[in-house]
Amino acid sequence: MTENQTIRLFHLPFSFMLPQRVAAERGYFTDEGLDVELVERDRADVDWKYIPAEERLTDEYDVDLYPICKWESLKRTWEMRDGRIVAKGTFADQPYAVFTNRDDVEDGGDLANVPVGVNKRTGQEYTAIRALERHMDPDEVVIEHHGMPTDRLRALRDGVVDAVSLLEPHSTLAERLGFTRVFEFENHMGMVGAEELDRDSLVRFRRAYARAVRDINENPDEFREAYLSMLEADEDVAPDLFEDVDVADLRAEIEVPEYETPELADREELDTHLEWMKTRDLIDGEADIGRIVARGP
Template sequence: MTSSGTVRLFHLPFSFMLPQRVASERGYFEREGLDVELVEREREEVDWKYIPADETLTGDYDVDVYPVCKWESLKRTWEMGDGRIVAKGTFADQPYAVFTRREDIEGPEDLADVPVGINERTGQEYTAMRALEEHVPEDRIDLVHEGMPTDRLRALRGGEVDAVTLLEPQSTLAEHLGFRRIMEFENHMGVVGGDGLSDEELAAFLRGYARAVEDINADPAAFREEYLSMLRADESVAPDLFEGVDVDALREDIEVPTYETPELADRNELDTHLRWMQARGLVAEDADIRAIVAGGER
């Protein structure tokens, strides 16, 4: 059990993480006997990524549980000792999409040597790399750091890059800005727990999360306004992207996805992903899955 008896849960205000907020605010965690404190960063304070690249969440931020891209969870837990992976999943039926500004790029096979804007150390570069490898040679993949989704859209609009990766609601915004969707791939997430997180607390977290998933999937319209909160946050920090856009029509086009509950981490499956990263020099060769996934020993 955590030393304070309260589980400090880091929240990413992304559309695929809606059930976590719902479970916290509607008391679903509490009904499972879990005292949860939601830890968030304001959108206005974030100029690169919500999860700091140079600080540990379980140490510097005193967080007990945090979600992050599956591949970044492997890198972060090994290199920074920032907790251990306890669960994983796709979280929502909501893929990444690659958008382009160029008419001559008709499909993913045309992305060889084409700069594709991503946000480094969020995990999406690994997700994009794996997806692109199915269509173009590894040495012809050109991923370029362009920052937050709004920054990537600005870079695409301004011609700094010819393509970018996006999730909802920015994917639909990209369509309303006239960019073309040419590729989709799944968004895989990991859940990382600190040393003090007990098996009982993890089980209670997953049950509370599942209750929220059930409710949202049963009546998505009831959660639509909460779902659109990130779009409103983007409007406040990047109003230039919404100039000339029919915002009402944009919101109407955005659908609440079907959500899933994270599953307990599978060490064998995650080891496959770790070995893929090691083969590309993305994680140290001595990284050991037994020390990365909960239940192992360093």
């Protein structure tokens, strides 16, 4: 990839991806000689997930680099041949939380054989399964697809499901709606690059991303409005969830988390996650980490 070529970067509007937008808007990618074009989808047009489950981003969307859950990155790169994993990390000090509408659930063990609502094929299902397995036997874990965060909150409110997993800012919204936080677990992400993405471009991408991380961590209040933009978008598409909530007070309570720069992919570590997926029949037993993770320098 030459220095003058555009890198089409898929952008998720979730709060844990804020540094990506900051780096683009502040010209940090440009400073590194990268002409980055953010590829985004309008929240109003998304009724299931931002990353299409049946379309290859590196093909149909001509994307060079995209973020996605660590375990879904393993599945996508193997089953769909949608690029190779180039980086991974938690990206932000922002855990998932499981919430319930039941009074008899006090800890994770009480959710044995209780369906937990997630958004399937976004990766969070695997994260949730691993987290739930710490509290119960694997065969007692039950997850159900209940869509986007606002859809999961509606399902919880209406009693369609008794528990759901959520990230901020929806976790604080869930508490304002009266639901109980049961336990938390880390959100693990991956970065997937197209076959044509060269190592030098990735190094420069990470340097620009790191500048944005430092900016946010040093002055989080400066980025509060940008951080809360997804909450604002969801207020437009799901106004019923906000009817009995003091939105100004809700926004004031939510804090901007501390961010991290994605690390280069660790093949050995990712292989342990791949083996776990194989034991749970979550991926083809023939999946090969050598085909999934990008080659080193």
